[in-house]
Amino acid sequence: MRSPSIGEGASSDARAPLIEFRNVTKRFGSTEALGSVSFSSRAGSVHAITGENGAGKSTLMKLLAGVHRADAGEIHLAGRVLDFDGPRDAVSAGIATIFQELTLVPNLTIAENLFLGREPVRGGFLHRRGMREAARKVLESVEVDLDSDLFCGDLTIAEQHLIEIAKALTINARVVIYDEPTAALDAPGVQKLERLIHRQKQAGALIFYISHRLHEIFRLCDTTTVLKDGRHVATQPTAALSHDGLVTLMVGRELGSLFPARAVAPREIRPALDVADFTPAAGQPAVSFQLRRGEIVGLAGLEGQGQRDIVRALVGLQTPSGGRVQKHDGEATPRTVGASIVASTLAGLGFIPEDRKTEGLYPSLSIEQNIGLGILRGASMFSLAQVDRRRIVSLMRSMSMRARDEHQTVSSLSGGNQQKVMIGRWLASNVDTLVIEEPTRGVDVGAKAEIYALLRDFANKGGAVLITSSELTEHLGLCDRILVVREGHIVSELTAADASEELIMTHALAAAAPLGEGAPA
Amino acid sequence: MFILLAVQSPDFFEPQNIANVTSQVAALLIVALGQLLVALIGGIDISVGSVLSLTSALIVSIANPWLAIGSALAASLLVGAANGVGVTIFGVHPLIMTLASMTFVQGFTLLVLPAAGGNVPDPLIMLAKASVGGFPAAFFWCVAVSLIASVLLYKSRFGLRVFAIGASSENAALNGVDVITPRVVCYVLCSVSSAVAGIYLTGRISTGDPTMGQPFSLDSVTAIALGGVQLAGGVGSVIGAVLGTVTLGLIANGMNLLGVSPFLRAALTGVLLLGAISLQRRRTIGV
Numbered sequence: 001m002r003s004p005s006i007g008e009g010a011s012s013d014a015r016a017p018l019i020e021f022r023n024v025t026k027r028f029g030s031t032e033a034l035g036s037v038s039f040s041s042r043a044g045s046v047h048a049i050t051g052e053n054g055a056g057k058s059t060l061m062k063l064l065a066g067v068h069r070a071d072a073g074e075i076h077l078a079g080r081v082l083d084f085d086g087p088r089d090a091v092s093a094g095i096a097t098i099f100q101e102l103t104l105v106p107n108l109t110i111a112e113n114l115f116l117g118r119e120p121v122r123g124g125f126l127h128r129r130g131m132r133e134a135a136r137k138v139l140e141s142v143e144v145d146l147d148s149d150l151f152c153g154d155l156t157i158a159e160q161h162l163i164e165i166a167k168a169l170t171i172n173a174r175v176v177i178y179d180e181p182t183a184a185l186d187a188p189g190v191q192k193l194e195r196l197i198h199r200q201k202q203a204g205a206l207i208f209y210i211s212h213r214l215h216e217i218f219r220l221c222d223t224t225t226v227l228k229d230g231r232h233v234a235t236q237p238t239a240a241l242s243h244d245g246l247v248t249l250m251v252g253r254e255l256g257s258l259f260p261a262r263a264v265a266p267r268e269i270r271p272a273l274d275v276a277d278f279t280p281a282a283g284q285p286a287v288s289f290q291l292r293r294g295e296i297v298g299l300a301g302l303e304g305q306g307q308r309d310i311v312r313a314l315v316g317l318q319t320p321s322g323g324r325v326q327k328h329d330g331e332a333t334p335r336t337v338g339a340s341i342v343a344s345t346l347a348g349l350g351f352i353p354e355d356r357k358t359e360g361l362y363p364s365l366s367i368e369q370n371i372g373l374g375i376l377r378g379a380s381m382f383s384l385a386q387v388d389r390r391r392i393v394s395l396m397r398s399m400s401m402r403a404r405d406e407h408q409t410v411s412s413l414s415g416g417n418q419q420k421v422m423i424g425r426w427l428a429s430n431v432d433t434l435v436i437e438e439p440t441r442g443v444d445v446g447a448k449a450e451i452y453a454l455l456r457d458f459a460n461k462g463g464a465v466l467i468t469s470s471e472l473t474e475h476l477g478l479c480d481r482i483l484v485v486r487e488g489h490i491v492s493e494l495t496a497a498d499a500s501e502e503l504i505m506t507h508a509l510a511a512a513a514p515l516g517e518g519a520p521a
Numbered sequence: 522m523f524i525l526l527a528v529q530s531p532d533f534f535e536p537q538n539i540a541n542v543t544s545q546v547a548a549l550l551i552v553a554l555g556q557l558l559v560a561l562i563g564g565i566d567i568s569v570g571s572v573l574s575l576t577s578a579l580i581v582s583i584a585n586p587w588l589a590i591g592s593a594l595a596a597s598l599l600v601g602a603a604n605g606v607g608v609t610i611f612g613v614h615p616l617i618m619t620l621a622s623m624t625f626v627q628g629f630t631l632l633v634l635p636a637a638g639g640n641v642p643d644p645l646i647m648l649a650k651a652s653v654g655g656f657p658a659a660f661f662w663c664v665a666v667s668l669i670a671s672v673l674l675y676k677s678r679f680g681l682r683v684f685a686i687g688a689s690s691e692n693a694a695l696n697g698v699d700v701i702t703p704r705v706v707c708y709v710l711c712s713v714s715s716a717v718a719g720i721y722l723t724g725r726i727s728t729g730d731p732t733m734g735q736p737f738s739l740d741s742v743t744a745i746a747l748g749g750v751q752l753a754g755g756v757g758s759v760i761g762a763v764l765g766t767v768t769l770g771l772i773a774n775g776m777n778l779l780g781v782s783p784f785l786r787a788a789l790t791g792v793l794l795l796g797a798i799s800l801q802r803r804r805t806i807g808v
Contacts, residue, residue, distance in 0.1 A: 088697040103695040107688040107755045108681070116685055117697035125676045 016079070018043040018206045019064070019175060024073035026059055031442075032230055033059045036073065039225055039235040043174065046197060046207045048221035048238065050214075051250055052505075054470065055227040057210045058100075061177045064208070065097040066090030077175070088117075096168035097177040100184075102160055103167075106153030111135035113152050114167050134170065141199070142166045143192045158186045165193065176200060177208045182216060183304075194220060212302055214243060214509055226250055244502075247509070251472065251501035258449050259477030260456040262497060263294055270294070271328050272433050272464030273314075273349075278323030280306070280313035285488045286323055291433070293328075296455060296465040298479035298496075300472065301508045306488035307468040308354070308437065314466075315351040315435050316341040327433065346378055350426035354437035356415075360422050363411035367403055368392050370410050370421050374429035395424050400450050416440075416447025423454055433464045440474065452478050472501045484508055538778070540657060544649075546770035547659035548573075548722040549740055550763060553748075554670045555714030556741040557762045558707040561674075561687045563754025564608055564615035566708060568623035569715040569741055572597050573734030575630040576719025581639025581729030589642075593716050600626060601712030605705030623738065630731045639729040649724025662721055663763075666714070671759045673710075679703060688755030743790055744769045746797035769793070 017040035026034040034056045041047045049057045062068045064075060066084035075082045077093060084090050090097070104113050111131045112119075120127040120134070135148035144162050152160060161184045168176060178197075182190045197207055197220060209221055217224055217238065224241060226233040226249040233249050241249075273291040280287075287310055291297050299307040313320040316338045326334040327347055337344045341351065353359035362370055372387040379385070392406055399420045403413060410421055419440065426434060439455065440448045455465055455478065469475055475482045475496065482494045484507040492507045552569050559566045576593040583589035600622055607618040651658045674680035682703050685693040690700045715734070723729060742752075748765025750757030772793070776786045 086697075087695065091697065103692045105685045105688045105692050105696075105755075108685055112681055112685075116681070116693065119678045119681060121678060125672075126678060126681060 020076040022074045024070050027071050034230045037232045043206050044204045045222040048217040048224040049210045051227035056230040094173045095175040096171045096173035098168050100179045104152045109149050111148035138166045138169045158189045175206045179210045247505050251505050260453050274326040276324045279321045280309040282321045287490050291464045293464050295480040296459050297481045298475040299468045300475045300482050301485035303470050305485045307485045316344045348431045349433045350431040352422045352436040356418050361410050366407045368406040371424045374425035377429040415442035435466045437468050542774045543659040544725050547663050548718045550663050550766045551666045551718035552715050552737050552741040553744040553762045553766045555711035557745050559711045560750050561683050562704050562707050563687050566619045566711045567738040568619040570734035570738035571623045571626040572712050572715040573719035574731050576716045577723040577729045577733045578630045578634035578731050580723045586642035597712040597716035601709035605708030609704045634731045637730040641727050645724040646727050743794040
């Protein structure tokens, strides 16, 4: 496909859609990321793609960008079916994408980065003068006043993101995809972006805008498409939507009987962890909360709002920059933890990281070895390793682990069983407090129910559990209390029994722009 | 450094010594520039020494000088391609891959020429030893190869992509750059440059030597490390390689003149290499 100029779209029938998704489906393994999504978009408009975490927004746009191929369905561009072999084909078709992750190379200059892969040549040699000229023009349109001979590694993150945006401009695209563009921009950068999007729209381009930030959607976008669990929910003119209406479209589904009964409120409150004025990293706000024995608490909120930093600094994996975490063992005086992950583990605090495969499990070792490590917690390095196999086998049985035997390599287990191995390790080690990131990520429904039962059982026996999760239903079903995190602050504490998805989302989203501009309506 | 050496040893400015230094430096520079290419994409090639030796062996073993040079270049092309494909497509660690080819090539070389000797064709000797306007031929060889390397790295699409792939091959790929072909080409060019160095050096010493290239593998890596080339990839320059090579050559020559034992010289080279690398790591981790 040759690369058309932007003006061509305006001369053709302006009412015909430029991009049309027809029953687009995409699977990753056994997970369906997108299911039969259909909607259309017109040239000369800004089209928002929104939804919760995991709704499929990025996946849908990556299909358009040529990064993935659809398993079923078609995408039409100006009436022709798209058949991309990779991102380069999408670029040739006039589709420019600005991803959330930077694709700049730090040791090349701005000009070199802008044209990497499409470098202009003259007589076989790099046409550096041409590159600099073109770079200057493009930088002007993004209102960036930087010398194009600067190295990208020397720029600030916000500047790098502006260069990433400028790169898309060198393509002369008629479809531009922005994936959470304001996440890494400073305030002036956001304004530059908005002016740029306005100019692109005037020139007849179709702009897709993936974002969580509802105030931006209402300000910038003409049309809004809502996705939920990979399915298309609605596509409407933004003017026809209200803030609350949009939130309702994004959430709201059946809870089902996935979750065990919540704990009855204990007569006396026995604290497990006291977190006081805790700053996970320099520049982050301080948080304070308490985790009690017998309860499961969830840190909710949109992804990347600071939950991970809080949790990792709490257990000692990252060095916090202030505050105090104290663990109560049932003895008179509480112990200060958080110095290091090893110390935390010895103090009875078990941590399960998000990424089992690279951070938690030893994939080439057996179930017995992986769980057995837990039994050896606290043992001296030179002591004889006494691992009671019968104990491990009975633990596996009580967790309903589906494996041939305790010698099976964990890398060959399903996600759900792998997660059970992780939990089993801590159950075998007799810790009394668990901190878990994304307890059921990549776990099928059946195993989810079993894992929830395990965690509730652990809590009922006097343990305490702190989880982070991007699934609201998980918070509502499993947790007793939900702490909503936004931009590093704990903005609200909800009782799960009285909460709803809409309520959590409302607290998690910023209705007004930055924090401090007033509570959401 | 130059001044230090000049002061310390009265023999330094002897014309024979200057000629020695330049010829040693010339051969090392040609190999170092090849090594620079491989280092820029984050690899390493320790087979350069044996390719150089093989070239020398082939030149004195094949009667027709054109055929000799042609087969030496062809052999280096094959070795380079094997290295490149092994590392890039089969994922073998560059150190292991080039160690394997080094051993193979060295063994093959000793088969071709078991001991030093043989006749080098006169035109080649002249090319390596002649003087033009007071400048030794070595100087022109150095300038020519440096110019070719500079044009390749700074004025071509290939060069730009080499820097990009060295810094971040994932991001380069996301920008639509083919990350396989340029890497293989770097290994090929490295081997070919070793062959060119072998052609020059054989002409210079007018005889074939199957172990001539032995010190070049480590020395070329040391030279570029001294010249600020980051062995992790993406950072380096032709000027850096030149400066590093000259420095190393002067140090070696200085030690010879001062009568330093060759064993101590090797030890000192090792220490230099370690020093240069640890300076790099500090810069990378920002300490």
